[in-house]
Amino acid sequence: MTAEIWDVIIVGAGLSGLSAAHLLRKRDAKLKILILEGKDRVGGRTVSTAIPAANGVDRWDFGGQWVGSNIHCSLIKELGLETFPQFNIGKKVYHLGGPGARVLTYRTSIPALSPLVLMDLTQFLWKIDRLCATVFVQDPSKTPNAVELDSMTLHSFIEQHGWTAELREELGLCSRSVFGMEPSQMSFLFFLMYAAAAGGLLPLLENTAGSAQEFKIKGGTQQLSECLAERVGRKNVRLGSAVTAIWQGAEWARVMTATDTFLCRAVIVTCPPHLAAKIHYEPALPSQRAFLTQNMPVGHMIKFIITYETAFWKDKGFSGEIVSGSSTGSPFCVTFDATSPNGNAALVGFIAGQQASQWTSKEVMERRKAVISSLVKYLGSEAASFIHYEEKDWAKEDYSGGCPVNVMAPGLLTYYHPSLRKPCGRIHWAGTETATQWCGYMSGAVQSGQRAALEVLAELRPMTLTQEEQEAVRQGQTVEGPARPTLSSRITYLPTSKAAVIAKKKPTLPVHS
């Protein structure tokens, strides 16, 4: 068996790997680039699937779906794709607080919470934003008091600083919706870093201008990867080719799948950390790197789409947004309107974190029954007359094993973080977990792929880099420079008086998958 020879091999044909390849080819069209992907499709954690709908069939995102207007929209435009806003007009449903809690609805951006809980929320968000402003995203270990912040879980911080049980439940739901994980499972400093990389906590949670859930892509987000794969050349993307080992020698890196061996000058590994940890490396990676990737838990989300003849909830004055949880008997934590640009009515929802862990082993019919039963309770009996229920359990997806993102358990940021992006010989690291802006999002995936591509170009084709880019690579930074959101940048979202702050806060809308 003779080994094929390439310039660059990219592990993973998700947004990160394809963005890397795209940039490499833009800078030097002669570079021989091969992308190896374990799945039988491109797109990684984005996948758009056609399911039965009111007008025949239509396509919905079963992975990452939302993009913000400030999130690499240049790529969306470059690829000729269009966005449309998340529908959010009408009554929102809020049902947390235990079995006896009332179902609340509200039309404004203020949930119908008691003044005490709103006060609590305000003081909590204020504390988080103050701390976020101190985080140095590029190297969180330089954050003031980093060891202390990294030695506690998000849960512990919530216990200490959330006054009301309602707020604590609400924050658990936010954690589940954003990370597919409970607040106990991540470092508080990691949480701050993640929020800081998005410009603050509210941008993670809202669907207003500049936040994570503002827009969707017509036809689905997987098109980003499909279009990039076309530009990179389909012959350069090998599906069903999971990388099992990477050997590095003086002249070459040798990349192996179960059946093939490839030689190349540089490798970009873009798969999530828990999958990168499964690859066998020779020589072994530095132990700090091994400890890091072995210990970044990935979240657990089951995403469902339900199609209907009509968007009956809109007719009844609902927006489609429901926030609920296991304490009130619901399997999902949040739903939204998902009516397609073609007018096919649908709802999207998420079973996440602990709830995903509880529901994953049950039969799909049982989950469907529980979901529909909750929707009937909140939106009316029309919810029972659906056309199609389709779901995706990301924990069961080969070469994903979880979604939406890997977090860091306590103690990792302060001890092992420097190895997150640091190249190991010919191996460069990408994937949204390595991003410094919108870490964990599609935008972060693109940023990380581009950053890794520049690192590779600095080695193989230094003349194609600007001086600024060369300097950034030398300093191990992204071209944009450290993404360090400041309180002042956050303040553009916030009115100045405390009352107004309360009035503007929306505790819900926390999903970005």
Place this chain on the structure above:
Amino acid sequence: MTAEIWDVIIVGAGLSGLSAAHLLRKRDAKLKILILEGKDRVGGRTVSTAIPAANGVDRWDFGGQWVGSNIHCSLIKELGLETFPQFNIGKKVYHLGGPGARVLTYRTSIPALSPLVLMDLTQFLWKIDRLCATVFVQDPSKTPNAVELDSMTLHSFIEQHGWTAELREELGLCSRSVFGMEPSQMSFLFFLMYAAAAGGLLPLLENTAGSAQEFKIKGGTQQLSECLAERVGRKNVRLGSAVTAIWQGAEWARVMTATDTFLCRAVIVTCPPHLAAKIHYEPALPSQRAFLTQNMPVGHMIKFIITYETAFWKDKGFSGEIVSGSSTGSPFCVTFDATSPNGNAALVGFIAGQQASQWTSKEVMERRKAVISSLVKYLGSEAASFIHYEEKDWAKEDYSGGCPVNVMAPGLLTYYHPSLRKPCGRIHWAGTETATQWCGYMSGAVQSGQRAALEVLAELRPMTLTQEEQEAVRQGQTVEGPARPTLSSRITYLPTSKAAVIAKKKPTLPVHS
């Protein structure tokens, strides 16, 4: 390539795998058992190596070395091995508390701490022991208040309940010495479970009767595995054979290495969780199991042995025990006398946790210089005239990648623990991390191997099991039943009056690697 056919394949030729094989063969000598091991030796996390010493060469343990008198001593006897006690007579050195701290020495079991710190230690140990007594080791999620205890790090508990900075530093050192990890890196409930599985916290830390550091094995602990391998038959142990994939079908499990394929009826996977997570399973393991093994961080220890012409420290009245840390400029956290039964003088010490992380990337000469320099400071200039310095960095050991044990990050025990020992089809799980008595120790490795062997026998040779054993397997328990130490069992170590409790406490001696 035709596949070899076996009854049982065991992944890993450490104490756990070899104990499983030993029990299987005892029950049915005709069972065809194959052990596949990635390393080029048996013993897993135990390895005994000959190095230059006063009388030529002698053998020391560079992995697990201590056994307690109550720890599976039947196996030690059965294999014809002898134990000898850990030497602990003479002055002990204690140097924590920052750069300006005095070097303290003491001869009794009471460290020369201020009464305030001793009080603090006492109240802290009392709290831990009270909580340990509530832990149900077999299923920690049934512990009262389990979610809360599992949602915080050990660090957070120490911050809340340790009054003095001295105690908090001391407890960090204990964590480093016992787990090779910082208190921020593990769930507090996991810590309680671990202590409970040893009968309480003090047995983990002491070298008194019944505790973890009581005895060593003449000639080294690797002999346990060597002797077991002889009994199992060397031809049934294949070294250099790392398992890469396990496929399960209706009739067989198919176990693959890079070069070979084997068929069998049952598989016992004994390697540490982070290595078990690297194996490719078809069909995929249940997601709860995958989430668990992907998120059990392994500790980091560098163990060193230094041989001398004479045990000069004994002549000077020292025991050889030194407790120090980075705050007082020492690279190691603890040393002990390691003079061999043949009379070859030696000291053993540990660079662990955060300190290992700092020192691992330096050259061996730099570490040696720092270690010797600290020894000179504490024991006198004779420490500089050593015969040989030998060390083992377990993070760099192939098919280990860390030592002594994998812990659980917060949130794992309450959500994913049930999958720790639950067989997945034909695959059974062993390894010291799955033990319910002396989890993390050699004893736990033996217990877990035997438990997995009984599970396999219940499937393949049910007639070889007693009724009690069959019942235990059915209930997913170890034969000994749940190892639930009670406060009363701990009280046998403790006098009843508070003053006496203070007097008897020894905060140091925390190492078990």
